[in-house]
Amino acid sequence: MSALDKERSGDNQPAGVALAGDYWRPEGGPDPLSEKGRIGIGAPLSRVDGAEKVTGSARFAGEFTFEGMVYAALVYSAIANGRILNIDRREAEAMGGVVLVMTHENAPRLNTPPVFLRSPNGAAGDDHPIMQTDRVHWNGQPVALVLAETQEQADAAAESIRVDYAAEPAMTDFELAKTHARRPDNVLGGPAEITVGDADAAFEAAAHQIDATYTTPRHNHNAIEPHALTLVWTTGDGDESGREGETLRIHDASQCVDLAVASLAEVFGIETSQIHITSPFVGGGFGGKALWQHQILAAAAAKLADRPVRLALSREGVYRVVGGRACTEQRVALGADEQGRLQALIHSGIAAMTQHNNLPEPFFQATKCLYAADHIRLSIDVADMQMLANTFMRAPGESVGSFALESALDELADQLGMDPLELRRRNEPERDPTSGLAFSSRHLLEAARSGAERFGWSERSATPASRHEGEWQIGLGCATATYPYIRMPGAAARITLTPDGATVGIAAHEMGMGTATVQTQVAAARLGLPVEKIAFHYGDSHLAGSVLAGGSQQTAAIGGAVIAAQRALVAELLALVGQDSPLSGLSPDEIECRNEGLGAIGNGSRFETYAQILARAGQSELSVQADAAGSEELANWSMHSFGTIFCEAGVNSVTGEVRIRRLLGSFDCGRILNTKTATSQFRGGMIMGLGLALMEETLFDPRSGRVMNPSLADYHVPVQMDVPEIEVMWTDIPDPHTPMGAHGIGEIGITGVGAAVANAVYNASGKRIRDLPITLDKLL
Amino acid sequence: MQWTINGQVREAEVDFRTSLLDLLREQFQLSGTKKGCNQGACGACTVLVDGERINACLALAVQYQGRTITTVEGLAENGTLHPVQAAFIEHDGFQCGYCTPGQLCSAVGMIGELERDHPSAVTADLAANGIEWNRDELRERMSGNLCRCGAYNGIADAIAAGLAKELGEELGEELDEELGEEIAR
Incomplete structure (x- = not known):
């Protein structure tokens, strides 16, 4: 018997699921599915796409084929700024199998794509024209594209292309760019400076002070699936609506199919109805799989050649074309009284950016909500550089910001001679310290307490470098993790009910987070159907709504849309039942979904199955679509996930090598929907946090502006042997103001880990490393 | 040119530059084998x-003519998943699934290395007759297979459980015992 079956056979389960009320309003009750003991919620269901993934039958974007398809290869600029004088393509064009060479001289006219966070349709990483002029804007910009009958032919031809440039001076040195830093007009749509009281004066007056600078390098997502797409333009047949004209069909690896359609429509000057993107399997995203030049260039080349195109970026190509996380230099200044209460909290600094994108790496995000300081000043400045636009990467802001903040807290605890957890406990705020809003759900102290107990935190020696095992120095460290809850507008869901079950369709994404599995569970629970009778459809721009796989928002966004669709479905079903039905005369709010049908709340006999209702009405199916309610909850409460990370590190006193011996995350993220996939999500984030702490760094040459380690051989990510058995645990306390009482958990795992490791390294060795990654040279 | 792939003799005429990986993916549409870095x-x-396990991206198709090649598509027998495949599902040994075929083939290839007593970097006694099989041996031997989603714990659990089933009393028990202890802990 599976765990799920066991849960299902339990006697004390609530019988059915009533329609959710206005969970987003203070007076609205919680979603019934957030109640403890709901059938299927939390069950460790194995992934619904597991069999496809272990047999190799799951087809990714670069594995589809079209009749007559040709392969693309890109040529990347070797300068960071200047003009292309000449592109010698003669040799390439004469090579076997070559179909065409596309450069700015012959590329179709394209509109500049709308930029993410700047335009409602924006999915693009930057607003540079795409192969339209002779200008070069960053080192690595695509300057030519070759199409050939095979990948080998395309690659060889691309290598033969010679480009002459007129290079111009470029701002490629962060140290220099910092001297011209500017205050951006916004950070993620909010202010770039936040002040409460007079933090500078309070800091000067404080009995205990920590004032330190922390630096974090560039990072790349490095999803194991390199970006790839297969596409075709068709003309004449028209789309499903019978409309004449061109259509662009794309198999892409995307975390925003709908937004990508909107952006591509602007680029090519066509209607969104003329573009169809599907992306059923995505081999990792982490923020990197939105819209970059390669998709647009592939579509442009396909148009030029009048052939279907496959473009699969090489690993190097991903580094040249797809932005990563920007480097930061952060100051954290803490002023505290003798009891460790924070009087001043200053978190300011500079992040690298370009003038062509809109993501100042928002490193102060975590600091906004974590500690009850009397006086707070947070600010972000940007240093404009001529480089590939930086972008979102797992927990943008919190991942690197929490390294600085949580390291500084550890430094303050050390100065005070206080346990770092106790220092944090003393600064636990009643309300959000910067917005003043009440927290919707904050049980950080409980997570910290239970995590500490499980980890054996009390064994930590307060004196650094006091525990040894042979040549290894052993230390313990902790740090707070946090990530916001958000639910973006635009989500909608379609539920199609048949006598055999229900299909839920929504333009959301599965990149390994477990979306398809968890949402199947949730839909089954909500509709009172077994999971086998739910088909969850996603990753297709033709489906309902627009749900970005970002900001850890999908779980809530999809949940909210399905809540709305359930209400619409119940209303439609009640309209069908007629007077002979036991459900006759009931209103939607008197109804619950149970046992594969609808029943009156509190009345077991007034019940009909979905199949009976449909049969009585003579319908083979019923399909409804509804938009999720607006995310008012975000205006009513301060909404965040929390956690505490505990780390045991060993530092080799001879070699400086750091090994992570134990790692534990204790989280407070609302109701956990699937313990199996949630465990993997938390661990995955924490492992990327280990990478951030110990090894990850995109090496950027300040002279040339070129990424110098564009490969998985030179950009180190954690491997199996670097990762200990990671323990994760959670409070499982539902947030009363979110769908299912849940929070998204894709990003919080990476937060806090950098500092937990750095603090453990300090406790082990007595060496405080404020510059990531903590490589062995810094410990010798 | 000719290869035996997943039990079938396959023929194709390919570019001498074609890697074994591209042969599988592009000529034979066996796209289960993934290209992560090439x-x-x-x-x-x-x-x-x-x-024996190899990186197909570093192998030329011509070089492997006449050889017997097994890909992820060939691990299941008569529709029954290999124990390691089944264990990957049960122990959540993947998230996005892109590194998974390589992890699976690598795990199955590792069995042979253990049976042939090939030591690894963590093998304590290189001169000993037989390798003391433990979790670190497994983790070290699987460290050539990157997983960016970070499913490493699940992968190790899955392989240990899958091998225990596959190898029965030999290597399996030691491993399963250790796994059991870890789970209990």
């Missing part, structure tokens, strides 16, 4: 050649 750094393209 330079031998990530292990996503791992396949078995005469039972």
